[in-house]
Amino acid sequence: MTETIILLVDDSRVARMMTRAAVAKLRPDWVIIEAASGEDALSAIALDRPNYVLLDVNMPGIGGLETARQLRFRCPSAAISLLTANIQDSIREQAALIGAGFMAKPLKEDELIRFLDGGSKPS
């Protein structure tokens, strides 16, 4: 059986730890990989093709929106969502244009469940 991979992208180690804990609680058998920047995320997908991606927006470097655009092109079947403190309508609108979901920090378990239930399945 093919494993399910979720990629967490956030420049904050604490944010990644909290998100990892929330995902691991709900999906203990999934493989969770992390990246501390958009650039690292784009490198990581060369080795592991994620089925799910959660992305912060405000990060040093190319930032979450540009990373999401590139991931959408390179991993078209992956379920991608922003997970950000930046709750501005303009960010939500850009996420929708990219084909990415939007979740506001702090992460709510019911929203995470909906994202994990509705994403792509491992090929």
Added chain:
Amino acid sequence: MTDFLRDIERDAVTEILNIAIGQAALALSQMVAGEVSLSVPSIEFLGPDEAADRLDQSTGRQVSVAIRQVFSSLFSGNILLIFPEARSLDLVRSILGDSVPMDSLTELEQEALLEVGNIILNACLGSLANQLGLSIESSLPSYVRGRGARILDTTQAATELVMVLQVDFSVAKAGLCGYLAFVMDIASARQFSDAISAHLARVMNGTAG
């Protein structure tokens, strides 16, 4: 308080910011899973030294830690989340809970406060942007430790006034209180007030989008 803002403008600024700060309090209450009490925001126009002294009075002249973000839109300035240093670890513990081993908490304290500040300050700025129909750019959060003058880091000439908006909040569960502050120079404060007045005029005329 100076007469820089007319009463109606001050009411408008306070109302819009009440909503924005309410979003910040919601984010904090979700993180600590407990109620967050807020004071009525106070808006004052102070010289930099006076502003620093006011903050020192609020904090009992104790060392504080602050998370600062620089923001820019039609107006620009700094937004700060300020806690007494002595209680910051309690806040981190109440937020991270069981997701982080106890022996890692101290090591992670600064990073955790940055993330907490990032969430709370962006909730406030995001609500402000959404209400006014603007886009607000903000820097990555930075961590500052010290007393009033260092925390506020006002760079204007000594004679120039800054707008200091302060809200006190308390988290009963964590036994913690803190402050949220906006600092803008006078030119930005005027543009900020104008943007809010224009927004309210649109709302009153039924043309707000």
